[in-house]
Amino acid sequence: MGKDKHWSEKQEFGKGDWQFRFMFWIAGAAPYFVRFPVIAVVTFFFFLGARDERVLSRNFLIHAGKRATVFSVYLHFLSFSFSMFEKIAGWGNNVPLASIETQNDDIQKLVAELNEGHGAFLICSHLGNMEMLRSFTGFNNTHAARPFEVLPVVDFSGTVRFNTMLRQVNPGLIEKIIDANSIGPDTVISITEQVKNGNVVVIAGDRTAAKTRARSSEVSFLGKTAYFPQGAFTLAALVQAPVYFAFAVRKRDLDFRAPYEMHIFKAETSLNGPRKNRPEMLAALMKEYVAHLETLCVKHPYQWYNFYNFWEHPALEEKETV
Amino acid sequence: MDDLNLRIKEVLIRALDLEEIIPEDIVDDAPLFGDGLGLDSIDALELGIAIKENFNVSFATVNDETRKHFASVNALAAYIRANTKE
Numbered sequence: 001m002g003k004d005k006h007w008s009e010k011q012e013f014g015k016g017d018w019q020f021r022f023m024f025w026i027a028g029a030a031p032y033f034v035r036f037p038v039i040a041v042v043t044f045f046f047f048l049g050a051r052d053e054r055v056l057s058r059n060f061l062i063h064a065g066k067r068a069t070v071f072s073v074y075l076h077f078l079s080f081s082f083s084m085f086e087k088i089a090g091w092g093n094n095v096p097l098a099s100i101e102t103q104n105d106d107i108q109k110l111v112a113e114l115n116e117g118h119g120a121f122l123i124c125s126h127l128g129n130m131e132m133l134r135s136f137t138g139f140n141n142t143h144a145a146r147p148f149e150v151l152p153v154v155d156f157s158g159t160v161r162f163n164t165m166l167r168q169v170n171p172g173l174i175e176k177i178i179d180a181n182s183i184g185p186d187t188v189i190s191i192t193e194q195v196k197n198g199n200v201v202v203i204a205g206d207r208t209a210a211k212t213r214a215r216s217s218e219v220s221f222l223g224k225t226a227y228f229p230q231g232a233f234t235l236a237a238l239v240q241a242p243v244y245f246a247f248a249v250r251k252r253d254l255d256f257r258a259p260y261e262m263h264i265f266k267a268e269t270s271l272n273g274p275r276k277n278r279p280e281m282l283a284a285l286m287k288e289y290v291a292h293l294e295t296l297c298v299k300h301p302y303q304w305y306n307f308y309n310f311w312e313h314p315a316l317e318e319k320e321t322v
Numbered sequence: 323m324d325d326l327n328l329r330i331k332e333v334l335i336r337a338l339d340l341e342e343i344i345p346e347d348i349v350d351d352a353p354l355f356g357d358g359l360g361l362d363s364i365d366a367l368e369l370g371i372a373i374k375e376n377f378n379v380s381f382a383t384v385n386d387e388t389r390k391h392f393a394s395v396n397a398l399a400a401y402i403r404a405n406t407k408e
Contacts, residue, residue: 103357185370185381234364238371275339 007032013295024168024290029084032257043081047074053307063222063311064301072302075254079302082256085131090131091169099259100132101251106266110244114144119195121241123205123232123267125293126306128249130204132260143289153203153235155180180231181203188238195241202246203232205289206306220296221292226310228290233282236271243285245292253302265292326399329376334395335374338365351396355389357386373398379405 026035047054057076061068113120124130134150154177167174178187180203191201206228216227217235236243245265251258269285271278297304328343331345334354344394354369355361361369369392370381379386391401 183367185367185374188367188371189374238368275329 011266023085023088027088032285036054036256039081039085040078043078043130047077050077053077056307056309059309059311060100060304060306063224063303064297064304066301076302076304077249079253080305083250083305085252085301086129087131088169090129090134091166091173100248101259103261103263105264107262107264109266109277110264111144112199113242114148114198115146117146117190117198119198119241120200121195121239121243122200122202122246123236123243123289124202124246124248124277125206126204126304127206127293127296128247128300128305130202130246130248130259131261132248133202133246146198149176149194151176151178151191151199151201153178153180153183153191153201153232155207183235188235189234192239192241196237201239201241202239203235205232205245205286206293206310207308217286218282219286220291221310222294224311225289226290228286228310228316229314230282230286233285233289233316236267236285237278237282240271243271244287247292247296248318249296249300249303253300263292263296327395329393330373330398333372333376333381334369337368351394353394354360354392364381373402377402377406 006249026038030038054073054077057073058068061072066072070312096307110120122133124133130152178191181197195201215230217230219228220226221228243266245267247263248260249263250256251261260288265288267285267288269281269288271281271285327350328345331348334340334348335343335345355366366389370388374380381391391397
């Protein structure tokens, strides 16, 4: 593989426990005029130390049509730091629905589907903050007229410390998480049943599970050939549920008090065809997803939290023709 | 005995949409993955799902350990026999 390490091989930023306690304080108790400078300074040091991420950030900003100055790379880091604190709020279910702005898109279709008792398969992204989608699920204060569970499929490897933190914030949450690295027949069957029972499965379409990173497909992303992981799309085909693309982005990238916007798009690609047509169906589904992602990337480049080079051909351990 | 092998082959063909293959084409101890039928890990996943649905025998994950049971029709039959409750 190239010089960029896969994210599962990287250590999470920050070492030891005291950072967590400090982060909790900043995320929870500190007022904005304290929170902002603290995050800005901490981010600055991490910006100095994270050479690989600086390169990746610059690379992305250029693809997204931004001027990639040293300062804009720093702002990208700053936006990332803020998203971390917002994540903590999302995990604690402390995000009021009122702070999320829905759009005139397919959200009503999704809500109608849920109200009829159906489940859904949501493909989200590391652009923006998926945790904000959680606000959608507290049934009493939300759009849907019935309670349902949200089951995130997450790559657990390399995020042990993050999980420790998650456990502290919301212990109930971690039990619902499905580990992307151990998806087997039983998991797929259980996911399929959960969706049939009206629950929602959420998976990111822009990250590979550490063990399946060989499986990626070529797709045009921001004007150049990129390689996206197939995992989420393949799983969608196996689960056979209505597929939606879901994004939550801060309304203005660098205004950290701005509300979040939720974007929901129903996938138009049908996954019901014969199995032999699956490669084409998956390619079409991925293309649809990437097209939505692209539009939002150009609008919100600083909220791209994938410090990974999508345009570099991934090292293929078992090369497959799709 | 051979009845189970035949049923496995039928399930395999149905689950993986192997249109041009009939049960007689699949050799009982030929490898299913790699050289034999050339199945990949998504196929293994789907085959696992079909096996669970048809024989009520489950595979928690598809890893190197469970993969051994997918080596051939004979291996699958042995695994199903060993794990069937009746």
